[in-house]
Amino acid sequence: MEDSVNKIAVIGGGSWATAIVKILSDNLKEKEIFWWMRDEASVRHICKYQHNPNYLSSVEIKVKPENISTNVKDVISKADMVLLNVPAAFLKEALKDITADDLRGKKIISAIKGIVPDENQIIGEFMHSQFQIPLEDIVVISGPCHAEEVALEKLSYLTIACQDMNLACRFAQLINTRYIKTNSSDDIYGTEYGAVLKNIYAVASGICHGVGFGDNFQAVLISNAIREMSRFVDAIHPINRDIKESAYLGDLLVTSYSQFSRNRTFGNMIGKGYTVKSAQLEMNMIAEGYYAVNCIHQINKIHKVNMPIARAVYAVLYDKHAPNIEMKLLADELS
Numbered sequence: 001m002e003d004s005v006n007k008i009a010v011i012g013g014g015s016w017a018t019a020i021v022k023i024l025s026d027n028l029k030e031k032e033i034f035w036w037m038r039d040e041a042s043v044r045h046i047c048k049y050q051h052n053p054n055y056l057s058s059v060e061i062k063v064k065p066e067n068i069s070t071n072v073k074d075v076i077s078k079a080d081m082v083l084l085n086v087p088a089a090f091l092k093e094a095l096k097d098i099t100a101d102d103l104r105g106k107k108i109i110s111a112i113k114g115i116v117p118d119e120n121q122i123i124g125e126f127m128h129s130q131f132q133i134p135l136e137d138i139v140v141i142s143g144p145c146h147a148e149e150v151a152l153e154k155l156s157y158l159t160i161a162c163q164d165m166n167l168a169c170r171f172a173q174l175i176n177t178r179y180i181k182t183n184s185s186d187d188i189y190g191t192e193y194g195a196v197l198k199n200i201y202a203v204a205s206g207i208c209h210g211v212g213f214g215d216n217f218q219a220v221l222i223s224n225a226i227r228e229m230s231r232f233v234d235a236i237h238p239i240n241r242d243i244k245e246s247a248y249l250g251d252l253l254v255t256s257y258s259q260f261s262r263n264r265t266f267g268n269m270i271g272k273g274y275t276v277k278s279a280q281l282e283m284n285m286i287a288e289g290y291y292a293v294n295c296i297h298q299i300n301k302i303h304k305v306n307m308p309i310a311r312a313v314y315a316v317l318y319d320k321h322a323p324n325i326e327m328k329l330l331a332d333e334l335s
């Protein structure tokens with residue numbers, strides 16, 4: 001991989017996939033980018049106008065038109081690195097025609113922050129168990145970074161997690177740009193679960209805002225959320241990690257406070273009285289936290305970690321408890 005031109009297949013056509021395509025194009029290392037998205041009309045539009053019509057439409061797309069396709073098998077076959085970037089809930093659907101043979105020998109990069117529903121697996125576990133990808137060939141991209149700020153070339157930091165630190169460093173060299181800096185980590189489980197949990201806490205943050213809590217309470221909520229995240233990731237994968245690093249605390253902060261956060265926006269609508277369906281319809285984007293809280297609820301039946309915030313979000317979204325009452329009950333449990 002080091003000596004030959006890197007061939008990278010980006011799988012997904014949403015905001016983050018579009019931002020990642022921009023980052024890869026702006027990075028100066030020689031590479032060829034292939035891009036899969038499910039929507040034929042979007043492919044045609046991008047090939048003709050060099051802009052994604054639905055997401056980050058200000059970004060100029062520099063991928064060759066012949067490399068953009070709705071044929072996932074074809075796109076994957078041309079690459080040696082496959083960068084997964086569809087919401088976790090749609091990953092199985094996106095890869096339904098792909099076999100372990102199609103992915104043999106390829107490096108898998110996950111930019112997804114979610115859990116595969118029904119399987120209740122983070123992306124690395126899913127790719128390892130379903131496609132026999134060796135764990136050391138799986139790379140996770142995480143950290144506090146909104147696609148919208150990438151479009152504006154605002155300075156951002158990404159964490160590249162991989163059990164093979166050489167691979168983490170090699171991939172980092174493909175995405176470092178003037179506005180993207182990278183850190184490396186070998187904590188693939190903590191990085192993935194941290195990203196999953198921060199989405200749930202952003203939904204909680206939005207619900208609290210929606211029902212009328214202010215900044216003072218929000219600060220207490222987030223202080224409790226980082227401790228809850230720490231308890232859970234330590235129970236799942238107990239290694240020596242600093243939860244204050246950007247991939248954990250940083251991502252929790254950006255998602256809980258930013259105007260760009262999908263999960264916070266979704267939670268805010270729920271707090272204001274929208275149903276889940278109507279909030280989802282209102283957004284052109286996906287709030288991973290909605291799906292993740294159900295998966296974490298199932299996973300935590302085994303681990304039994306004390307998770308009052310995730311429990312409250314689950315109660316509102318899945319047991320249909322009134323958001324204002326549930327958040328007041330939660331407030332009594334926080335300190």
Ligand SMILES: NC(=O)c1ccc[n+]([C@@H]2O[C@H](COP(=O)([O-])OP(=O)(O)OC[C@H]3O[C@@H](n4cnc5c(N)ncnc54)[C@H](O)[C@@H]3O)[C@@H](O)[C@H]2O)c1
Pocket residue numbers: 012013014015016017038055085086087088090093111112113114145146147148262284285286287288
């Ligand atoms: N947006 C960000 O700033 C950002 C940053 C880091 C990580 N991520 C992660 O990237 C992943 C992709 O999120 P995003 O923000 O790009 O998505 P998005 O919300 O911008 O776009 C939604 C995506 O989901 C697809 N989609 C919607 N309904 C679908 C369906 N029924 N079947 C199949 N696909 C469907 C759309 O085609 C689109 O690609 C998520 O795991 C997210 O957590 C996002």
Ligand SMILES: O=P(O)(O)OC[C@H](O)CO
Pocket residue numbers: 113143144145146199202251254255256258260261262263264
């Ligand atoms: O803040 P959200 O909910 O849009 O999630 C996007 C990214 O995960 C932030 O790092």
